[in-house]
Every structure is written in C-alpha cells, then in structure tokens.
Amino acid sequence: MDSIHLYPLDILLIVVALTGIIALGLWAGRSAEKSLEGYFLGGRNLPWALAGLSMVATTFAADTPLAVTEMVAADGISGNWLWWNLLAGGMLTAVVFAPLWRRAAVVTEAELIELRYHGKPALWLRVFRAVYLGLFINLLILGWVHVAMTSVLQGLFGLPADTAFWLTSGLTVIVALYAATSGLFGVVLTDAVQFILAMTGSIALAVFVIQSPEVGGLDGLKAALPAETLEFFPTIGESGSGSGLAIGLGAFFAYFGMMWWSAWYPGAEPGGGGYVAQRVMGTKDESHAVGATLFFNFAHYTLRPWPWILVALAAITLFRLPQQVPADLQPALSEVQAMEGYNPKWLTGEAAPEDIESATKVLVVREGLRQAAQDSPALAEALKYHVDPRFGYIFAMKHYLPKGWMGLMLVAFFSAYMSTISTQLNWGVSYLINDVWIRLGKEKPSGPTIVRRSFVLVVLLAAISLAVSTQINSIKGVWLFIMECGAGLGLVLILRWFWGRINAYVEIAATIAPFVGFGLARSGWISDDLNAFPNSFFFTVGFTTVSWLLVLLMTKPSLAWPSFKARIYSKGLTSIRVLLSRWILAVVAAYSLLFAMGSWLLHSAEESLGYFLAFFLSGILLLLTFRLSTLSRLIKGS
Numbered sequence: 001m002d003s004i005h006l007y008p009l010d011i012l013l014i015v016v017a018l019t020g021i022i023a024l025g026l027w028a029g030r031s032a033e034k035s036l037e038g039y040f041l042g043g044r045n046l047p048w049a050l051a052g053l054s055m056v057a058t059t060f061a062a063d064t065p066l067a068v069t070e071m072v073a074a075d076g077i078s079g080n081w082l083w084w085n086l087l088a089g090g091m092l093t094a095v096v097f098a099p100l101w102r103r104a105a106v107v108t109e110a111e112l113i114e115l116r117y118h119g120k121p122a123l124w125l126r127v128f129r130a131v132y133l134g135l136f137i138n139l140l141i142l143g144w145v146h147v148a149m150t151s152v153l154q155g156l157f158g159l160p161a162d163t164a165f166w167l168t169s170g171l172t173v174i175v176a177l178y179a180a181t182s183g184l185f186g187v188v189l190t191d192a193v194q195f196i197l198a199m200t201g202s203i204a205l206a207v208f209v210i211q212s213p214e215v216g217g218l219d220g221l222k223a224a225l226p227a228e229t230l231e232f233f234p235t236i237g238e239s240g241s242g243s244g245l246a247i248g249l250g251a252f253f254a255y256f257g258m259m260w261w262s263a264w265y266p267g268a269e270p271g272g273g274g275y276v277a278q279r280v281m282g283t284k285d286e287s288h289a290v291g292a293t294l295f296f297n298f299a300h301y302t303l304r305p306w307p308w309i310l311v312a313l314a315a316i317t318l319f320r321l322p323q324q325v326p327a328d329l330q331p332a333l334s335e336v337q338a339m340e341g342y343n344p345k346w347l348t349g350e351a352a353p354e355d356i357e358s359a360t361k362v363l364v365v366r367e368g369l370r371q372a373a374q375d376s377p378a379l380a381e382a383l384k385y386h387v388d389p390r391f392g393y394i395f396a397m398k399h400y401l402p403k404g405w406m407g408l409m410l411v412a413f414f415s416a417y418m419s420t421i422s423t424q425l426n427w428g429v430s431y432l433i434n435d436v437w438i439r440l441g442k443e444k445p446s447g448p449t450i451v452r453r454s455f456v457l458v459v460l461l462a463a464i465s466l467a468v469s470t471q472i473n474s475i476k477g478v479w480l481f482i483m484e485c486g487a488g489l490g491l492v493l494i495l496r497w498f499w500g501r502i503n504a505y506v507e508i509a510a511t512i513a514p515f516v517g518f519g520l521a522r523s524g525w526i527s528d529d530l531n532a533f534p535n536s537f538f539f540t541v542g543f544t545t546v547s548w549l550l551v552l553l554m555t556k557p558s559l560a561w562p563s564f565k566a567r568i569y570s571k572g573l574t575s576i577r578v579l580l581s582r583w584i585l586a587v588v589a590a591y592s593l594l595f596a597m598g599s600w601l602l603h604s605a606e607e608s609l610g611y612f613l614a615f616f617l618s619g620i621l622l623l624l625t626f627r628l629s630t631l632s633r634l635i636k637g638s
Contacts, residue, residue, distance in 0.1 A: 004156050004398045010407030017197060017411040018174070021190050021418065025178030028186030035447035036438070039183035039454055040107055040430040041282035046188060048291030051279040054188040054423070055296035056304070057195035058275055059267050061420040062413050063148030065202065065308045066390035072312035073389030076229035077598070080305060081256075084594070086268040087301045088587050089260035089490075094293035095582040097272040099286040100497060103568055106281065109133070109273045110435040115567070116496055117504035118560040125504050126435050129511070133274070134431030135461075137482065141266055142424050142465035144478045146172065149417045150469070155394035156410075169466050171414065172421060176462035179422035180455040184282060187422045194415030199304070201405075201412025206307035209314045209400045221310075222602060224317040230602050232595055261494065262541050264486030271493040275427045290626075294586065302594040306601060308393070315392030318399075319385040324378050329368045336365050344387045421462070429457045484518045487537055488544025497568070500561035501552055509551040510544055517543030582625045589618040 033043045046054075071079035106112050110133065113126040146168055153164035179187055215221050222230065261270050272280065276296070280289045325333055336346065339358055345351040346362045347369060353359045373380040385392045397409055433454055438445065445453070472478060492510040496502045517540035521530040530539050596611030 004406060006406060006410075007403045009404040010410070013404065013407035014411055014414070018414065021193060021415070022174060022178050024193060025182040025186040025190045025422075028189050029178070029182035031185075033447075034451050036107060036434065036450050038185070038447070039451050040426065040434065041278070042183070042185040042188060044282055045284055046185075046279065046282045046288070046292075048283060048288040048295065050188055050192055051283050051288065051292035052295030052299065053195055054191035054419075055276055055279050055292065056299040057191035057198070057416075057419040058423040059300055059420075060195060060198055060304065060416045061145050061148065062152055062417040063145060064416065065311070065393050066148065066151070068305060068308040069312040069315060069393040070389045072229075072309055073316060073385075073392060075234075076231060077309060077313075077602075078231055078234040080309070081234055084301060085256050086260050086265070087297065087590055088583075089268055089270055090293075090297040090300070091586040091590065092261075092494075092583055093269075093272040093276065094290060094297055095586055096579050097497065098280050098289040098293040100568055101272050101277050101280045102283060102286045102289040103571070104281075107434045108430050109277050110431055113504070113507070114560075116560060116564050117507070117558045119504070121504035121508065122558075122560070123439075125508055125511075126439065128508075130431035130435035132511075134428040134435075137266070138424055138428035138461070139465050139468045140472075140478050140482065142421065142428075142461075143468040143472045145417065145420050145424075146466060146469035147472050149413075151390070152394060152413055155391050156398065165466075165470070168469075171417065172462050172466060175418045175421045176425060176459050179425050180458035183451070183454075184278070184426050187419075187426050188279070188282075190422065191419045194419040197408070197415045198412040198419075199307075201409040202304075202307040204405055205397060205401060205409055206310040208402070208405065209311050209318075209396050212314075212400050214318055215314050218601060221313055221317065225313060229313070229316070232598060258537075258541060259483075262488055262490045263483050263537075264489045264493070265483050269493065270490030271497065273493065275423050278427055278430065297586070298590055298593065302590055302597065305594075306597055309598075310601065311393055311396050315385065315389070315396055319382045319392055319395060321382045321386040324376065324382040325369070326372050329365065329372065332361065332365045332368070336362055347383060348387050350387075425458045425461055428461055429454050432457055484537055484540055485514050487514050487540040488517070488542075488548075489514060491545065492548055500557050500565070503552075503555055503558040505555045506548045506552045510548040513544040513547035514540050516547075517541075578625055582622060585618045585622040585625065589615050589622055592618060 033039075035043075037044055068080065071082060101112075104112055104115060106115060108130070110126045110130040113129065114122045116122075117125070146165075149168045149171070150161065150164045153159055153167055154161060157164075159167070178190070182190075209215060210217060210221060215224075228235075260268070264270065264273075266274055267276060269276065272293075276293065279292060279296075283289045283292055322330060322333070336342065339353065339362075341353070343351045346353065347366055349366060353362060369379070369383060373383055381391075381395050385395065397406065401409055433450060437453065438450075489510045492502060492507055496507065518536065520526055520543070521536035521539040524531050526539075530536050592611045592615035596608050596615055599608035599611055
C-alpha cells in the first residue's frame, strides 16, 4: 500500500495550524485565573456556545470517523444506532441535570459525593471514584485514543508501528504542555478552533469523495449500494441480508431500552458526569449550562455524523474486494466466503477454519491473494479494508484529496486528537488534585501551588497514558469493558438527585457490583449463554440492581439529604410534567434533524421535508417550555 504524498502547501498548513493552536493555548494560560476553579473550571465564566463546542470537540477523537466507517461497513447506516441510542440519556442530562450540576457549585463530579452523603463512607467513596475515574478509566480512554492516532499515521504514511507510536508521543507532549499551562480555559478555546478545523476537513473529504468519477455523486452512490445499506433503522430480527443492522429483540431492548439510563459510559453518563459535567459546572449560570448541553447533543448526534457516513458508504463501493481480485481467484474466494463461520481474517492468516479441508482451501486463496497484492496496491488496500474496514476512511483520504486539502485533513485529525487528549488530561487531573490531594491534605494550598502541581500531574498522566497504549490490542474491547463494567450504576446516579433513601453504601455497591456481575457472566460458571452481549449486559444490570437494592434495604438514609436538598432545590424544582415534555421534545427534535439531513442527502425530498417539519415543530415547542426569562438571559449572555 502506498503512503500519501505531502506537498509544501500541505506541510505549511500543518505547521501554521499547529503553531496557532499551541500559541492560543499558551496565551489563554497567561490570562487564566491562577486558582482551583480558574484552572479546572475556567473561572465558572464559560458562555454556552464555547462550553458546548468544547464538549462536542472532545467526543470527536481521531478514532471517531474510523469507528463510524467500521459500523457502516458492517451494518450500513443503521449500524450507527449502536451509539445513536445514547441520545435519550444525553437529552435527559441537558434538560434535567445540567442546571442541578451548575447549582451544586462543586469542582468535580466526585466532590458531589460528600455533598450528597455523609461520614467516612462518603469520603472514601469520593476518593475511590476520583482515582477510578481520574486515573484508571482516564488512562484507558487516553490509551485507546493514542492507539487510534497511531493507526491513522500507519495507514496514511505506511509507517512501522514503532515510528507511528513515537510520532504520536511527540504530539502528545505538545498537547500536554499547552494543556498543563493553560488550564480549562485554554483547553476550551483551542477545542473550539480544533472542532471547526476538524469538521471543515471532514466535510471537504466527503465532497471530494462523493464527487469523484468512481462514485458519481449521490445518485451514483445510491445506485451502487443495496437499499438496506441506506436504511436509517435496524431490522428487528435474528438475521438480515448483511447490508443493514439486524438485531434480535434482546439486543434491541438492551440498546434502546436500557443502555442510555443504566450504563455508565464516558460522555454519556446517566445523570451527567465526566467532562460534560465539568463544562456545565464551568458555565456562567444555569441557563448557559442548559444551552451548552443542548447544543452539544444536537451537534454531537445530528450534525457531525453525515460527512463520515457518506465517506463510509463510498468506501464500500470503492474498496470492494471482489472487484480487485484476479479472475482466476474469484471462484475460490467466493467458495471461501460462503463457508460457515467465515471470518475475513482468514484471508490474512490472523485466523483460520478449524477443519483441515476448509483450512487448506483458505490457505490456497490466501497465498494467491498475497502474491497478487504484491503487484496491485489496489488489491492490497481492498484486502486491508475487507479485514479492517476502518481503513476505508484513511484510503479515501489518500486517493481523493487534492493538493493542500491533505494538509487540512491531517490538521483535522490532529485537531480531533489534540482536543480529546487535552480535555482528558485536564479532567483527570482535576479529580486527583481536588478530591485526593486537597481533600486528604492537612492544609489548603494556594492557587499558584495548585496550578504548579496540576502542571506536573498533567505531564505525568500523559506519559503514563502512552505506556498504557502499548498494552491495548483492541479499542472495541476497551469500549465494551468500560460499558459493561458500568452496567447498572446509571440508575443510582440518576436517583441520588431525587431520592433520599440513596446513601453512600448504595452507591458503593452499585460501583463494585458491575465488576462482579461482568466477571460472573463472562466466566461461564453460571451459563454459557451469558458469555456474550446482550445476555452478559442483562445479567450485569440485574445483578447490580439487586445488589444495591439489598444494600439500600439494610442501611439507613443519608443524614446529608436534607442539606443537599435545601442547596440544590432552594430555587424550587421544575414540575415533572414540564421536564418530561422538554425531554421528549428534545429527543424528537434531535432525531428529526438527524434523519432530515440524511433523507435530504440519500432518500427523497418528501421524506426529508417531513422530518424537517417534525424538527421545527418539536423545536419550537421545546423553546416554549422554557420560561421567557431563562431564554432572555441565555440570549443576552451569549
């Protein structure tokens, strides 16, 4: 496979963009307040648009377009429901929990624990969650983002793994230095610039690929793909044609009925949390908190995906394996692909059939493909795409970006990577400083001392995360581990805001139980049927729920509930009917806009018009549910 060629204009764009981003971060660091809240919350003075842009920029990592390309290759557009289903939880955070987080006036999510609960259990739960989230989970997230960036460099430049890793390490050092210097204010400012650059590059790539002669525009794309690939909704059943997402009733219920409220996952925490809560707590007031979170969810779920989806669909037509395989090998390849349990990795030797006869046939085809690929870069790329569809996005960049645009697209990838890394570093260190060092220390440190210690920890965390990335073999494996080891915790994180019976022991049980449940399910000790998703997920949620309910029945309510309630609800609580209306309308509006844009691109004008009308109607009703005074403050403050 050939590597890309960078022209002087490409290199100039990369140098100018990276220099500008670093300079902006360093400038922000000089003007930022030297205090705990100044460093980790931007002085609680972030406007809604800037905070929202920062949230969505953080979720746009280097691996995100590659992951979408992989989903579309496997299951068509409907494969994106594997993450689209989390929208309901995101909108619940926006309309219900964002103002509560801002009202709590804490620095970190972990600090809320001692505000909500009392005594030594609350203290040690706070410290545990700070270390668990700020160090353990954060290192896993940083590690998989490093792995994704390394894969991008390998695919684009044909670099050895070691060389790509050291280049990623160099970029990480640059990010760590400006993130450590600037604090959250600098991170948020650079996030906004990086998101604009990243989306500009993504849209440009989609335009160039779709308009290429090989694809033939949107009409050519639609004509070349099965109709099922272009469907927005999955087929509810046990099997499908292979061109769209087909899932059983159990998996459907897990994804759409349970995951958004029961499972803790970075960026989609039930009840809010993580870097979303950090941005919310850093906004000017509650109106800006709601505005930022609504903007984030609309941008995250409805605006970002379509450029990636278009490139992913085009990759299916551009890098099909059969059209690159020599004619004499095609009958044998078809026979191998028709074998029961076929795995694309059979063609590269990473896996093989169990029976000798099938393994022999696969070996013959594999050797034939290997020899043919030596003289055909197109076949080598098609084979790589067949085994690892993520590379379809990278190959599209290599072949369809004109001079100068490759530099911008690389800036887009670097920007996506840098925004995620800078956020995770600042967010993770906020726990270690606020909830471990300061909380357990005997004396309260000064603002400059906090900033100096934070600087050191940011750099140290970046270095450790690079070491962790060398031990990660599967990004998807990390995703599944984090999601299933948080299964069942989400309901407690929601209920603790409203139900006084929830205490520290309940949250401790809900935090530990998923690990036990996940281990039992995957061990096969109980049943082999629990060894895979969604059955393992159902079991873990059930095990966790029973565990914390038993603890709740055996323990007393937290003594801190009255003071917590007085602090959070001193301004009153919006009625359940209004909150429910806002949530439903927000979900309907977001999904309507998502499908309106998709229909305009890939379906009919009539269908698109229907979705746009649904978006405008639900959007107007959503705005009307907010008080005029709240809307007025939001508009004036922007």
